[in-house]
Amino acid sequence: MGVPHALVITYPAQGHIIPMMELSYRMVEHGFFVTFVNTDFTHKRVLDASMKAHPQSHPNKSTESIRLVSIPDGLEPDADRNQLGVLCDAILSSMPNALEMLIKDINGLEGDSVTCVVADVNMGWALDVAKKLGIPRAAVWPAAAGCLTTLLRFQELIQKGVITEEGELLDTNMVRFSPKMPLMDPRHFAWLCIGDTAENKVIYRYVNVNIKGLEGVEWLICNSFYEIESPTYDIFLNIRPIGPLLVIGSQPTQPKPTSLWTEDNTCLEWLDQQPNNSVIYISFGSFTIFNERQFLELSLALENLGRPFLWVARPDLVDRSGADYPEGFLGRVAAYGKVVGWCPQKNVLAHPSIACFVTHCGWNSTLEGLSNGVPFICWPYFADQFLNQTYIVDIWKVGVGLKANEDGLFSKEEIKSKVEEMLGDEGIRERVLKLKEEAIRSVTEGPSMENLNGFMEAMKGKS
Structure with a gap:
């Protein structure tokens, strides 16, 4: 069996790139080769910022075990990517085909085939691309598990009259999915906090596509740990915590290309x-x-x-x-x-x-x-x-x-x-x-370490 090759793809935002890159380094430690996929626009920003902060490190060159690549997000270089509705529409229109072509190009190289796709849930459409190509897949939620539950329970929210079929808010009363989980204000649901009603609907449709991409995925891992969200993990058994995905109490041994701004050291x-x-x-x-x-x-x-x-x-x-x-x-x-x-x-x-x-x-x-x-x-x-x-x-x-x-x-x-x-x-x-x-404790001897090791072995076993 050759070296397992994971293609990792992240949503183009700072808060997503960081944990996905940290996970990539964990995968390298477990013997994987990683192709890390950003959008062209974000890829350039990250490399430019890293080069300015660490000119001696040549971040534009991939490491021996992590290859940095990018594909277009469907927008012109000078487009306003803070208009998230426009960005989400463009991603769905262009990136699935671009990702499929990238994987086929990689697989055409002798001994370099992608053996698994690990996608940010916010790029869940990539899981459909992997399924189409017959490649094992896993999903990563880079935020709190409690937040993910609002996306996994769309139908329940619709049936209870909290939101419409298009994600519009009908009821502003606090909600929660079990007595021990925290109360959540539906006005703060992720797709309702950005832009106007039309943009909210676009983002809701985008999120729906991504959540549907989770169907049949064996591993849904979360950058959190059991002790801080135990009621959620006890109810949603398919979400497995592997966090926190960061180097605790110490500086990293080498700069990681994750920042969109130049760091002032x-x-x-x-x-x-x-x-x-x-x-x-x-x-x-x-x-x-x-x-x-x-x-x-x-x-x-x-x-x-x-x-x-x-x-x-x-x-x-x-x-x-x-x-x-x-x-x-x-x-x-x-x-x-x-x-x-x-x-x-x-x-x-x-x-x-x-x-x-x-x-x-x-x-x-x-x-x-x-x-x-x-x-x-x-x-x-x-x-x-x-x-x-x-x-x-x-x-x-x-x-x-x-x-x-x-x-x-x-x-x-x-x-x-x-x-x-x-x-x-x-x-x-x-x-x-x-x-x-x-x-x-969680990442050194507890549930997160056990889940992470199980995830790594499962992905290796499918290579």
């Missing part, structure tokens, strides 16, 4: 100069957009706190334009604060100087914070981030949420108050450190 040197457990870390992921008033309130809150802070302010954070700080802000906070455009977040959260994490509650950020024992201040923006906040604040009790004022803003007083409240709560820190231990 000077922040790590700055953190080295700060006292242990002193720095407020603020980052809102790759999609969050602020208006100018909210940006101003956050800026003033950080200045008024007067504590060391590291703030990741993307170049497009404010209405997709450059940030407009209060006059003189950067000069006034220079003695204790640092602002960067992007950073190596896993390394930052593993740093002993970090005291808390002001976060949009994306799942990667949530797992990275948990796995390093860092308490949270929750600032969710859309989709699964609200469920993740429910986990953090109400179920795990390892963070606090912010309360908006009558204008829908988080005021500088509210932000300052919640940071000080959280930093003074020893119970939160004790609980998050306990979950850190659970995360490490």
Whole structure:
């Protein structure tokens, strides 16, 4: 039997690329060769950012065990890929044929045939391509299992009158699929948080195609761990946790081409100069957009706190334009604060100087914070981030949420108050450190390790 060859395909977004690449490295450790597939547009962004941050590493060259490739997403290079409805339509129209041609080209090379396809659930159509070609397949859900349940139970939601056949919202009452699972606000369902009604319907149709692609798939694995979502795993037995898919408490041995922005590594040197457990870390992921008033309130809150802070302010954070700080802000906070455009977040959260994490509650950020024992201040923006906040604040009790004022803003007083409240709560820190231990145990000797090993052996056995 030759070397098993996995083709791994990810949805073109930061929060998806990271766990799929981490899984690819785990597969390499288990003896696989991996072809990692991005869209052309995302592939170029990732390689450009990685080259700027690590010019010595030549990320455009594939490693011996991971080959980086790409296929078109169906849009012109200058198209706005933040219009997710347009992007999803284009993906379905063009990428299945492109992926099929890619696999056939690979299989035409002697000794290089793809032996399994491992697809992000958000690219579930790729599982249909694999089925058509007779290739074993597996699906990966890169977020919380609780969020996936809303997609697996479309028909139940329709029958109960929560949504229509086209995914439109009919009932805003909270829902849950078992008494022990968290309550979920249907207004925050993933396909209902983006754009207008027409775009919601497009995204719902896209999600439906992907979920149908799961039919007959033997392995549906999730970047989570049993201890933090046990009621969900006890009900949905076909979802198997293998997470957290990250290097816990240490820096990676080599840079991984996953970031869409150039990482500013000077922040790590700055953190080295700060006292242990002193720095407020603020980052809102790759999609969050602020208006100018909210940006101003956050800026003033950080200045008024007067504590060391590291703030990741993307170049497009404010209405997709450059940030407009209060006059003189950067000069006034220079003695204790640092602002960067992007950073190596896993390394930052593993740093002993970090005291808390002001976060949009994306799942990667949530797992990275948990796995390093860092308490949270929750600032969710859309989709699964609200469920993740429910986990953090109400179920795990390892963070606090912010309360908006009558204008829908988080005021500088509210932000300052919640940071000080959280930093003074020893119970939160004790609980998050306990979950850190659970995360490490799960991937070293617990259910996640067992599921991951079982998945690897199953995929090898079909090669």
